[in-house]
Amino acid sequence: MKHANNFPLRQAGKIAFVTGGSRGIGAAIVRRLAGEGATVAFTYQRSADEAQALVQAIEACGGKALALQADAADASALTDAISKIATQFGRLDILVNNAGIFLVGAIDDFSLADFDRTVAVNVRAVFVAIKAAVPHMAEGGRIINISSTNAHRAPFGGAAAYAMSKSALSGLTQGLSRDLGPRGITINNVEPGPTATDMNPANGDFAAMLHGLMALPRHGSADEIAGMVAYLASSEAAFVTGAGLKIDGGFAA
Template identity: 60%
Template structure:
């Protein structure tokens, strides 16, 4: 497919897992892509991905930016705009998953969770949207735990992803007059190195799904590509689950 030819995409947390699958899919669909990675330890992986995808005139750049640092997020968006042009498709994917029952959670854990999972998308949106062309796309990666915690120990994470839903709905109203859509994609259990399908907790997770298996990163990337492309032009303010029936 080439329905994103001439478009510029920016993806946070794009060097591995779901983020890397999104970067690959948007590039395959024709977009020039900038993506962030968190630290120097990820630089080699991020650089290799950018080089792999930068073929046939496609421009793909990797930018180091810790989403816990608001200034770094803003600078990363500005870097992408300077290098590639205004962002047509913004995907806020970077996030952290802090677990623990509420009595054991620290204020530092709360602040870091909110900084990365909520503040960073807010900052990226503020930096990108002034120059975003009419008809642009904002896609936030949420979680199946935003609407249904399902177990103990996920209060902070669930709260942050629920906040992302509210932010997205407000964005849909704020930016709709410009034809800019804003949506949340809620992954369920996805087979990544951080949550492997053969991990210790996988059996318990699969037992509460309608489809008895983990999803793959490409499943999330496919939904993002739909929302980013022309067929997603009339979908906004929506929460779209790709969760194997976790919420069913």
């Protein structure tokens, strides 16, 4: 059985929560999980119009989505948003920690405030969301963190804090796989390489440099990232946990 958008309905009846889901990779993940039959709640920070447009587009295709305003760096707001959805639907089956920021700068210029913001959004918020979601997850629960290939390779200057924040997710994911495994909950990282979004266009100023570092010299698409997330969220990935799955065109090869 397939949805109107031709995705298999392997998430039918599931309740999913995606942080930072109004644009780019996050929006593609929301569309994909909704297309596979899940009811998808997602957060946004400032993009209210884009968030509501995404909800309407999903509903027009017969899917179900809800948008909630919450800054990922605000632990109370994020916890409340997750608790609200889990209470409304009685459980949570899938958590995708997608919200993230990319602040760059050489060590001489990179402020402590930017460092703290990077950690707050890219690391602390992931821990906060997992802590809020796990009490509402049963056996078969899925947690998927959107990390980066830069956790393994940062071949240009200015990305130290960002690379560090994404590397931190590897340790968090591996450690939590031991805590959550006995409960039948899996946790994994998806590690994209250069991906075509408004923030990182495939024909942007840095595209040629990035492509020169890759085995497949092109940007990935947000839908390609969403496809890997959908796999990890499915029953097909029941034996995958504590893993980091690169989807980077060979950037880190």
